[in-house]
Amino acid sequence: MLQNFSIFNTIYNDAPQPWQLGFQDSAAPAFTGIVDLHNIIFFYLIVICVGVFWVLGSIMYYFNTKNSPIVHKYLNHGTLIELIWTITPALILTVIAFPSFRLLYLLDEVTSPTITIKVIGHQWYWSYEYSDYVTDSGQSVEFDSYMIPESDLELGQFRLLDVDNKMIIPVDCHIRLIITGADVIHSFAVPSLGVKIDATPGRLNQSSILAERTGTFYGQCSEICGVWHGFMPIAVEAVSVQDYLAWIDSV
């Protein structure tokens, strides 16, 4: 009911905007964690910047040659100040390391997944394989995902981002991604889901995603892989579990 009034209806930014500086809206706990860490560190960064430039500005203003012609006489050495400006940054870096490592290890964790999706990078497209339902007769679901060329775009589709076959995932399910490359190194990255992991030929990398809401999330290959590196986008569509099962049944 409340959703009918537009002020109660959140509209998420799930695609990059021209000249965008900030992040896209998060759709996964991983990305929320990354954004929070960024914002917390950025606050202290601003405090430090103001402090440093304040000191620098004051020195230039009060101790220039005109105001104090022999200031260099006192600028040779100062053990105390040197200790302070060496130890303080070291402590700050140590303090930043704790939340940073905590997040890093949380992102590495693969919590008992409900489905596994294999993601394979090719020159220059992605292909996806869903093989959890392979029975004696059953077939593995696999398809290629190509960028839609600009000439074929329909109204509302994103240039250089939309693909013909999206990767479909169920919401609120822990999903294991097995990422590999077929030819050269690619990198599978979707900002709003908080994943970026190399697709290396001959190696299977594991990552985990959890979509907290339905929607379509975009990413791009993030490892230079050849001439059409910029034209192999990733589109992930998170749907309800029922819709996911219906989709699996239809392909």
Next chain:
Amino acid sequence: MSDGDLSSKYVLQTAGFDARFPNTNQTRHCWQNYTDYFKCVAAKGEDFAPCKQFKRAYHSLCPNEWVSKWDEQRDNGTFPASLEP
């Protein structure tokens, strides 16, 4: 098809966490399940139900291209590991 039919047809289940492979690199996780399956079959026969577990796991984890390459190598006798139980 109603939702009930679909959720009994497709069980949302996949290879679980394996303490032998706790890292991001899961290459061996796939390989181990593939070889274990054929070792299991060689020891207990195709119809031995517990072997199916390995089969499901390697299907979930191994890229289909790898599986068909290894299947081919087994047929040609060039598979680079012993599948004797």
